[in-house]
Amino acid sequence: MEDAILARLTGIFREVFGERSLSLSRETKASDIKGWDSLSHITLMLSVQRAFRVRLSAAETSQLKDVGALADLLSAKLERS
Amino acid sequence: MKDATLSGLFWLPPAPEDFFEQCEVLERSPGPLGRRLRALASTALDENRLNRLAKVVAALHAAPGALDPLTPFRLGISSNATTHFLVPALIATAARYGFALECIEGGFDQTLQDASDPGSPINRARPDAVLVALDHHGLHLRAEPGDEPSEEASVIGAIAHIDAIRRGFSGNCGAACIVQTLARPVEPWFGSFDAVLPGTPRRLVDGFNRRLAERIRGSADLLLDAAAVAESVGLAEWHDPTLWNIGKVAFSSTYLALYAEAVCRLVAAFRGRSRRCLVLDLDNTLWGGVIGDDGLSDIVLGQGDPTGEAFLQVQRAALALRQRGIALAVCSKNEDEIARAPFRNHPEMLLREDHFAAFRANWEDKASNLRAIAGALSLGLESLVFLDDNPVERGLVRELLPEVAVPELPDDPALYARTLLSAGYFEAIAFSAEDRGRADAYRDNTHREALRESASSIEDYLRSLKTVVDFRPFDPVGRGRIAQLIAKSNQFNLTTRRYSEAEVARMEGDPSRFTLQVRVADVFGDSGMVCVVICVREGDDWRIDTWLMSCRVLGRMVEEAVLGELVRHAREGGVRRLLGTYLPTDRNQLVEDHYGRLGFALLERNESGASHWALAVDKYTPRELPLSVSRSRDLASQPSAPGSAR
Numbered sequence: 009m010e011d012a013i014l015a016r017l018t019g020i021f022r023e024v025f026g027e028r029s030l031s032l033s034r035e036t037k038a039s040d041i042k043g044w045d046s047l048s049h050i051t052l053m054l055s056v057q058r059a060f061r062v063r064l065s066a067a068e069t070s071q072l073k074d075v076g077a078l079a080d081l082l083s084a085k086l087e088r089s
Numbered sequence: 090m091k092d093a094t095l096s097g098l099f100w101l102p103p104a105p106e107d108f109f110e111q112c113e114v115l116e117r118s119p120g121p122l123g124r125r126l127r128a129l130a131s132t133a134l135d136e137n138r139l140n141r142l143a144k145v146v147a148a149l150h151a152a153p154g155a156l157d158p159l160t161p162f163r164l165g166i167s168s169n170a171t172t173h174f175l176v177p178a179l180i181a182t183a184a185r186y187g188f189a190l191e192c193i194e195g196g197f198d199q200t201l202q203d204a205s206d207p208g209s210p211i212n213r214a215r216p217d218a219v220l221v222a223l224d225h226h227g228l229h230l231r232a233e234p235g236d237e238p239s240e241e242a243s244v245i246g247a248i249a250h251i252d253a254i255r256r257g258f259s260g261n262c263g264a265a266c267i268v269q270t271l272a273r274p275v276e277p278w279f280g281s282f283d284a285v286l287p288g289t290p291r292r293l294v295d296g297f298n299r300r301l302a303e304r305i306r307g308s309a310d311l312l313l314d315a316a317a318v319a320e321s322v323g324l325a326e327w328h329d330p331t332l333w334n335i336g337k338v339a340f341s342s343t344y345l346a347l348y349a350e351a352v353c354r355l356v357a358a359f360r361g362r363s364r365r366c367l368v369l370d371l372d373n374t375l376w377g378g379v380i381g382d383d384g385l386s387d388i389v390l391g392q393g394d395p396t397g398e399a400f401l402q403v404q405r406a407a408l409a410l411r412q413r414g415i416a417l418a419v420c421s422k423n424e425d426e427i428a429r430a431p432f433r434n435h436p437e438m439l440l441r442e443d444h445f446a447a448f449r450a451n452w453e454d455k456a457s458n459l460r461a462i463a464g465a466l467s468l469g470l471e472s473l474v475f476l477d478d479n480p481v482e483r484g485l486v487r488e489l490l491p492e493v494a495v496p497e498l499p500d501d502p503a504l505y506a507r508t509l510l511s512a513g514y515f516e517a518i519a520f521s522a523e524d525r526g527r528a529d530a531y532r533d534n535t536h537r538e539a540l541r542e543s544a545s546s547i548e549d550y551l552r553s554l555k556t557v558v559d560f561r562p563f564d565p566v567g568r569g570r571i572a573q574l575i576a577k578s579n580q581f582n583l584t585t586r587r588y589s590e591a592e593v594a595r596m597e598g599d600p601s602r603f604t605l606q607v608r609v610a611d612v613f614g615d616s617g618m619v620c621v622v623i624c625v626r627e628g629d630d631w632r633i634d635t636w637l638m639s640c641r642v643l644g645r646m647v648e649e650a651v652l653g654e655l656v657r658h659a660r661e662g663g664v665r666r667l668l669g670t671y672l673p674t675d676r677n678q679l680v681e682d683h684y685g686r687l688g689f690a691l692l693e694r695n696e697s698g699a700s701h702w703a704l705a706v707d708k709y710t711p712r713e714l715p716l717s718v719s720r721s722r723d724l725a726s727q728p729s730a731p732g733s734a735r
Contacts, residue, residue, distance in 0.1 A: 023137035026144060028109055047173050050336045055137060058343070066335045 013079045020059055024052045034076030060086065093499060095322050096343050098350065100496040100512040101133040102487070108132075112141050116148055120155030123189070127159065128491055130184035136174075136345050143177030146184060150191065158675035159189035162356060165211035165219035165264065167195035167203040167254070169227025170339035175349070182349035186357040187471075197337075198227065201250070204257025212261040218359065219258045220313070220352060221251070221268045224339045228271070230293040234278070237287035244296040248304060255310055265589060266310040267355055270298040272319035272340070275328050309589040311355055311518055318344070318351050354516040360587075361577030364494060364514040366468055366531070367410055368459060370477035371421040371428055371450070375407075375440065376400050377502065381427050391437030399502040403476075404439040406506040411444055414527035415515055416466060418447040420458045420475065425450045446531035455482050456489040465538060466531050467640040469580060469676070474514045476505070521570055523617040533613040534641055551645060551715035554611040558650045560720040563597045563604040570618045571606055574637060578621075579676035582637040583669065583683060601626050602634075603658060607651060609642050616641055620651060629665040630703075631655075636669070640679075646714050652687050652704075654718070659706045666703050673698040 018032045025043050038044040044052070053069045056062075056078070062085040072078045093099045105111060111129060115122055126149075130142060149155040162183065166172045176192045183190035193214040195203035200223060203209045211219060228247040233239040255266045271294045283289040298316055305312040319327035322344055329341040340348070357363055372379045377389030377396045391397045411417050417440075421428050428450035432442045442448065447465045449458040455477070463470050470492035477483055483495045496512050498505055517524075541550045563571060572590035579585065588596075596602050607620035619642045623635040633655075638647065659667060669684040671677075681698075685691065688709065689702035 023109070024140075026109065026112070026137075026141040028113070047171075047336070050332070050338065051136065051140070051174065051342065054332075054342050063331075066331055069335070 013082055014075070016059065017056070017075065017079065017082075020055050021052070024048065024055050032075050034074065034079065036075040037073070056082070062086065062089065095511065096347050097135075098133040098346055099499070100508045101131065102497050104132040104134055104138055105129075108134075108138055109141060112145050115145050120149065120152060121157035122149060122155055123157050123159040123184075123187075124491070126156070126184045127187060130181055131491075134181060134346060136178070136342055139181040139346060139349070140177045142181040142184065146180050146189065150189070156189040159184060159187055160360070160675070161191070162188040162218075162360070163191045163193065163214060163216040164356070165193045165195065165203070165214065165216040165258070165262075166222060167200045167211060167219055167258075168222035168339070169198045169200060170222065170224060170333075171197070171337045172222065174338060174342055174345060175222070178345040178349040179352060182346065182353045183356065186353045186362060188353070188356065188360075190353075190356075200227065200254055201257070204254040204261070207261045209261075212258070215262050216264045218265045218267055218311075218356065219262075221254055221258075221266050222315075222339070223251075223269065223271075224315075225271050225274065225290075225294060226333070226337075226339075228297070230290070230297060232278070232290045232293060233288040235286055235288055240288040240293060240296065243293060244300060247297050248300050251301065252304065255308075259309070259591075265359065267313050267352065268301065268305060268310060269313040269315040270301060270317070272316050272327055273324055275324045307590075309591050311359060313351060313355055315348070315351070318348060322347065350513060354513040355518065358516040358518045359576065361579055362471070363516050364415075364474050365472040366416040366418055366446070366462070366466060366474070367407060367509075367515075368418045368420045368462055368473055368475045368493075369407060370475075370479065370482070371419060371423060371431075373478040373502075374476055374505070375404060376431060376435075376438075380431060381423055385430055385435055388431065388435070390431075390435065396502060397437070399505065401437070401439060402506040403502070403509075406509055408439055408444065410515060411528040412525075413515075413517070413520065414524035416446040416468075416528050416531035417444055418462045418466070419445055419450060420455055420462060420477075421450045422452055422455070423450040443532070444528075446528065446535050455486055459486065459490055459493055465535050467534070467643055474509075474512075476509055478502075478505075518576075519569065519573055521573060523570055523573075526615070526617070530614060530616055530641060536613055537611075548715050554613070554645070554716075556609060556611045556645060556647075556716035558647060558716055558718050559608040559610070560651075560654050560718065561606050561608075562721075563593060563606060565594070565597065567606045567618060568593055568597070571621050574618065574621050574639070575635070578637040578639065579674070580640050580679050581643070582635075582674075582677050583633070583680055584635055584672045585674050585677060586635050588635075596623065603631060603655075603662070605651065605654065607638075607647070609645070609647060620647060622651060622655065624655070624667075626664075627668070629663075630668050631659055631662075631664050631666075632668045633670065636683075646716060648683070648687065649712060650714055650716060650718060652709075653711045653714070654720075656704075656706055656709050656711070664706055666705055668692075669702040669704070671698075671700045671702070 014032060021032055022028055022030050053064060057064055060082055068081060172194050179192060180190045193211050193216055195211050203211050230247055231243045251268060258264050258266050273294050274290050277283055278289055283291040302312055327340050332338040369375055377400055378387060380388055389397045390400050407417055431438050447462045449462060459473060463473060470490055474494045475486055478498050486493055487495050494514050496508050498508055572593045575588050596604055603624040605622040606618055608618050609616045619639040621637055624631040625634045669689050671681060684702035689704045692701040692703055694700040
């Protein structure tokens with residue numbers, strides 16, 4: 009499950025940041041990716057919501073410290089739905 | 090991965106699988122890349138793909154000529170919301186419409202300052218247009234339940250605010266404003282009673298939108314009906330409170346592509362790039378079945394059968410387009426006689442042969458037929474839309490004639506009409522009496538062509554048309570159509586200078602200018618105003634600032650008649666020379682040698698292809714022309730009359 013989410017996130021990150029060779033781990037943070045600022049974070053969160061068909065609140069999207077936290081959040085949301 | 094929704098731009102073919110690779114290839118390729126960019130932009134792009142393509146465009150902006158033949162367009166964006174996400178969507182979508190768009194963003198929530206400060210970034214950039222993207226957060230519409238006077242005052246106040254912004258931009262940078270309507274709020278207050286009770290948010294928004302449309306009508310500014318875009322997808326989908334709270338984003342980013350489409354269609358219409366002719370396939374496009382196989386009695390069309398009704402809707406949509414001036418044509422693989430039979434003999438057919446300006450039913454390939462149709466109608470291929478149910482034919486035409494717009498059609502014919510109309514090919518910013526009769530005019534033109542083929546010589550043919558050319562100076566009656574011709578003419582246009590309706594109004598009676606509006610009529614009908622000329626007096630000379638003509642009257646010696654008229658008035662005004670200029674664009678090669686053909690001497694031609702010409706007025710001998718001239722008396726009172734010139 010976790011790996012599957014990470015793989016899907018990698019595809020989304022590649023599209024959002026226009027970087028085809030981008031790779032992700034659970035430890036990847038905003039500072040590790042060129043162009044991941046507060047504005048592109050919004051685009052990223054929207055793409056994630058569309059792809060996973062979940063809705064994230066402002067509080068949820070602003071508290072994520074790394075990709076692992078995002079994957080955990082999505083995993084929790086998907087289990088509940 | 091086909092997204093069959095409005096937000097997925099379902100009339101466009103899907104983006105290629107290797108979209109991101111193609112973007113990288115483009116970034117490394119030598120220019121000019123405009124055509125390839127446009128082709129890539131003409132697919133259904135989601136937000137990430139719009140962003141990626143916009144990056145390519147932005148990178149190429151730096152290299153001179155890399156974006157050719159896209160036309161540069163500068164758009165100011167002034168908003169009370171975050172515009173960061175709009176910009177890439179607009180840039181990529183503009184490429185779909187043939188523009189190399191550059192956006193100048195105003196300050197966040199500083200619309201009035203953007204407009205009224207002559208030194209604001211937008212005003213300093215002198216854009217071609219400014220998008221005034223205010224939503225209900227940015228206007229102080231105060232809800233006061235049951236208070237009608239305060240509703241009225243609130244709406245009037247908001248309109249006054251918009252007026253001040255429009256005046257600011259118009260005065261400080263001269264750009265036309267694109268002002269948007271407000272999407273209604275989703276959340277009810279009272280419920281259905283919100284529509285009844287004065288002072289509710291819903292009534293305020295409706296009142297504002299109605300009044301805004303009234304203010305824009307007849308002005309130099311344009312209306313972007315954002316409310317209609319929002320309603321077409323659903324208000325609860327459009328408004329995203331989370332997104333507003335996080336980043337002051339005005340609407341759900343799912344609809345960025347659709348919003349950008351609406352803006353770019355307006356820009357295209359503003360620049361005269363809207364399409365002008367709908368070309369229709371027949372079998373399984375206008376009726377169900379194959380007329381050559383099934384025969385008249387077995388094609389599916391008409392009331393009582395759901396499929397038959399779907400095809401009626403397609404025909405109704407085509408007729409409605411024709412009514413507003415879009416020419417119709419047929420392009421079908423069929424025997425001509427067989428293809429015509431339903432139009433003549435099927436009782437349920439709404440479309441008749443008489444509705445078509447061109448009818449090509451034969452076994453040649455469709456690309457050749459589309460070329461022939463464009464030729465017969467004197468239209469460029471970029472004016473055509475081709476509707477065909479067959480994906481193979483669509484693919485072929487897209488491949489061979491990328492200029493022609495070819496909508497994707499869903500499997501269900503019930504959605505054909507919606508697909509065609511949702512694609513916005515025929516966006517208009519004005520509607521005139523000429524437009525009403527335009528589809529007839531295209532058809533009459535093809536009748537003229539038929540007569541031309543039967544006439545023994547061109548001169549005989551032209552004489553048989555009994556053409557009358559009517560000359561008048563600019564006046565209030567012609568103003569709207571003059572401005573429309575100035576905005577829309579691309580092919581027969583020597584300098585492609587665009588003037589707003591307000592600027593045209595200022596030229597009326599301006600002593601430093603000599604102006605002509607030219608109408609043409611003949612035995613087949615009235616073509617209406619087809620030509621506009623603006624001369625500026627410079628010492629003893631007249632510099633021809635603008636000379637444009639509708640291609641519908643090409644080859645009728647109207648140009649010669651216009652020159653004769655210019656010389657006649659120049660002589661009376663003691664003018665020594667007429668000076669002509671040709672400024673090349675990607676659309677006006679047709680008139681590259683216009684002045685040469687008319688006997689002007691070439692003064693100079695520079696590297697970019699621009700050329701300057703002169704004609705000594707006293708050396709010009711008028712020719713005998715196979716047409717007659719009428720002129721209104723007002724012409725004599727123009728500044729050319731002796732004494733009135735400086």
